[in-house]
Amino acid sequence: MTSLPPSSSHQALLGHHRSVMPDWLALYYRDPLELTHGEGRHVWDAEGNRYLDFFGGILTTMTAHALPEVTKAVTEQAGRIIHTSTLYLNRPMVELAERIAALSGIPDARVFFTTSGTEANDAALLLATTFRRSNQILAMRNSYHGRSFSTVGITGNAAWSPTGLSPLQTLYLHGGIRTRGPFAQLSDAQFVEACVADLEDMLGQTQHRSVAALIAEPVQGVGGFTAPPDGLFAAFREVLQQHGILWISDEVQTGWGRTGEHFWGWQAHGRNGPPDMLTFAKGIGNGMSIGGVVARAEVMNCLDANSISTFGGSPVTMAAGLANLAYLLEHDLQRNARRVGGLLIERLRAVAAGLPVVREVRGRGLMIGIELIDADGSPSPHAATLALEYARENGLLIGKGGREGNALRIAPPLSLSIAEAEEGAEMLGAALQRVQSETEGELLP
Known part of the structure; x- marks a missing residue:
């Protein structure tokens, strides 16, 4: 196998990944991301796109990216x-x-x-x-x-x-x-x-x-x-x-x-x-x-x-x-998690109101889950996958989990600001509305 040059394309990197990594090593998104750098609550991919990070590398970037x-x-x-x-x-x-x-x-x-x-x-x-x-x-x-x-x-x-x-x-x-x-x-x-x-x-x-x-x-x-x-x-x-x-x-x-x-x-x-x-x-x-x-x-x-x-x-x-x-x-980030997290969960409940695809918005602090369901009330991993994709298109990274894979996981760095919480809630709300429209369309004759 040839070595991978630093300037190789995104698709080339994905091909090399699939040829050398285990099949069970999951990647998010239909078109997986290569994240190259971050600052504060934001990260950038190899194409230069900026994202508000609401997952922090699975709750790992706790304070901020590139914290000095x-x-x-x-x-x-x-x-x-x-x-x-x-x-x-x-x-x-x-x-x-x-x-x-x-x-x-x-x-x-x-x-x-x-x-x-x-x-x-x-x-x-x-x-x-x-x-x-x-x-x-x-x-x-x-x-x-x-x-x-x-x-x-x-x-x-x-x-x-x-x-x-x-x-x-x-x-x-x-x-x-x-x-x-x-x-x-x-x-x-x-x-x-x-x-x-x-x-x-x-x-x-x-x-x-x-x-x-x-x-x-x-x-x-x-x-x-x-x-x-x-x-x-x-x-x-x-x-x-x-x-x-x-x-x-x-x-x-x-x-x-x-x-x-x-x-x-x-x-x-x-x-x-x-x-x-x-x-x-x-x-x-x-x-x-x-x-x-x-x-x-x-x-x-x-x-x-x-x-x-x-x-x-x-x-x-x-x-x-x-x-x-x-x-x-x-910097008392626990207090910030309580204050900004409380606001974020209120905003997310507001944007989810009236969307039947959302069964529940739950959590405390900056650890929030949104459970998605089908029209018959059964868990919908498909809706969660769509929400993940659409949130990314809007410039927001979130996670996914739950027993049936139908829960969105929201866990930003604990230094999240009120303005960033408002922005992220708006991005996710738009993604959920799009999921609702698309899943409703799938049920039409």
């Missing part, structure tokens, strides 16, 4: 030393660990860094199963926790589970989706009560003394930004504590203030204290590969064999994380 504080920290650290591994003392790693431990809410916390959310959840499962001497895991229906062999085994979304084989015995609970399923018509209090009864019934069907942990996303990310009523996991926690079962909060997408109301997603369910472990990734690195686990010392220190990380805690990524976290806190 982060690029400066990366450049300066790379000029000193790029790599050492965890076999040596690493000042940026220790400093970032101290900040995250203090922010986590977990007492006597220890932090282990990885390179991704998948690896973070994998490490949390290793710790939980070792600590409890069990391979039984409780997980939520419609959940997503990563693409490794173990995390696929606890993912409750069939679209992201390419194998039924797993080293774990996973038991799936109700509660991740508030507006669908057998408990959808109940009040919030009744919903929580029913889900707790489901948990207790599940534990009654198994050797619950050997269940290792519950792992759950406070807001299901890939699942379409669905969430239970506040307090569900606090109620679960009461049952879990009776049996010594650990609670792992998967904060890969909900952490760092994205939901606006709280810094961590678990805090909406924190009546009975923090989780035993939380996992994080994505936004903390603002594009650099950082993941990690925070756990109370008793759990973190349970391993009795050697375990290191070659790339977790890299000096360069840690420098980026420190600069990014400092910017986030100093």
Whole structure:
């Protein structure tokens, strides 16, 4: 195969991609984008088109594209030393660990860094199963926790589970989706009560003394930004504590203030204290590969064999994380997510009003989902695909997810301005109106 010159055409790049990458490595859009640079909340493609970015590389560009504080920290650290591994003392790693431990809410916390959310959840499962001497895991229906062999085994979304084989015995609970399923018509209090009864019934069907942990996303990310009523996991926690079962909060997408109301997603369910472990990734690195686990010392220190990380805690990524976290806190981006996110969801509900293709606009902070349906009320992945395409044509990048692939995912950088929120809502509203017109046309005789 010939090498690909830097000046090669878009179509040539796509051809090379398809010839060398796996078939299952998905690309957005009929005509996939090559993004070449970004600034603030905008990115540009190889043809020079500018887009307002409402997805941030899957919730990863948390503060802003090309944030000067982060690029400066990366450049300066790379000029000193790029790599050492965890076999040596690493000042940026220790400093970032101290900040995250203090922010986590977990007492006597220890932090282990990885390179991704998948690896973070994998490490949390290793710790939980070792600590409890069990391979039984409780997980939520419609959940997503990563693409490794173990995390696929606890993912409750069939679209992201390419194998039924797993080293774990996973038991799936109700509660991740508030507006669908057998408990959808109940009040919030009744919903929580029913889900707790489901948990207790599940534990009654198994050797619950050997269940290792519950792992759950406070807001299901890939699942379409669905969430239970506040307090569900606090109620679960009461049952879990009776049996010594650990609670792992998967904060890969909900952490760092994205939901606006709280810094961590678990805090909406924190009546009975923090989780035993939380996992994080994505936004903390603002594009650099950082993941990690925070756990109370008793759990973190349970391993009795050697375990290191070659790339977790890299000096360069840690420098980026420190600069990014400092910017986030100093500029109170959690408050901005609450304020601008509240306005954005109001605007999106307004533009969706009167469009039968939109079943629901949901979310909190800058983590918003729009669920699309057919005329008969069934999920419409086709409508979601059209909305993605039309939003791009209007200059807006969004994501897609949900159990049936029919939910739009909106998660801009947390520095989004009010003017940009208004602009994005207008672009998406126009795209949804076009989807409505086209899908109505398909139903005509």
